[in-house]
Amino acid sequence: MHLYLSSGHDFFGQHGKGRKNYEIRDVDSFDLVAGKGIVGDRFFDYKEDYKGQITFFEAAVWEAVKEEFSLPELPASHFRRNVVVEGLDLNALIGREFSLGGIRFSGSEEAKPCYWMDEACAPGVEDFLKGRGGLRCRILNDGVLKKGAHSLEIHP
Numbered sequence: 018m019h020l021y022l023s024s025g026h027d028f029f030g031q032h033g034k035g036r037k038n039y040e041i042r043d044v045d046s047f048d049l050v051a052g053k054g055i056v057g058d059r060f061f062d063y064k065e066d067y068k069g070q071i072t073f074f075e076a077a078v079w080e081a082v083k084e085e086f087s088l089p090e091l092p093a094s095h096f097r098r099n100v101v102v103e104g105l106d107l108n109a110l111i112g113r114e115f116s117l118g119g120i121r122f123s124g125s126e127e128a129k130p131c132y133w134m135d136e137a138c139a140p141g142v143e144d145f146l147k148g149r150g151g152l153r154c155r156i157l158n159d160g161v162l163k164k165g166a167h168s169l170e171i172h173p
Contacts, residue, residue, distance in 0.1 A: 019093050019100070019164075020043065020044050020047055020162065021093075021099050021100075022047070023042070024040075024057065041094045045164050046161050049156045049162055050156065052070070052155070052156065053156070054071060055099060058099065066155070068125035068154075070155050071100065071122065071154050072097075072098040072128045072154070073101075073105070073128075073151055073152040074096050074098035074100070074101050074152075075102060075105060075107055076093070076103045079091075079096065081145075082138060085145060095137045096151070097137070105169060108149070111125070112124060113171055113172070114157065114172040115169055117162070117168075117169055120160045120162050121157040121158045122155065122156060123154060124152055124154050125152075126153050127150055127151065128150045130146035
């Protein structure tokens with residue numbers, strides 16, 4: 018599992034302005050605040066009831082991009098998602114509540130790739146990621162999410 022934080026937007030809101038280069042850090046834990054996001058992240062308290070308070074990305078999709086585009090050294094941070102997980106069907110969590118590491122989330126929608134993926138990774142990655150760009154979520158309770166293996170609990 019990777020946990021990524023960035024204090025600023027490299028791509029979001031940059032249409033026609035070019036990429037920014039804010040550091041994205043792989044951290045050991047996140048402090049999460051219900052309804053607001055990840056403390057220290059660029060989307061923290063972005064707007065009320067924001068659908069993307071935290072984003073998830075599947076490690077198998079990252080590996081598929083590396084293989085398909087011959088990018089063996091491509092870091093997961095280039096996708097600019099907060100949490101890289103293994104073995105989860107993220108699309109199945111859209112519209113569902115679930116817990117991971119004792120934190121409860123609500124799956125909002127796919128973290129749809131945009132044209133910036135072609136700049137961040139390689140030409141064609143945006144199209145390759147359609148339907149598997151990750152998961153945007155709301156955070157439903159305060160807590161700390163730490164790196165490590167966590168069991169997924171899906172709530173009715």
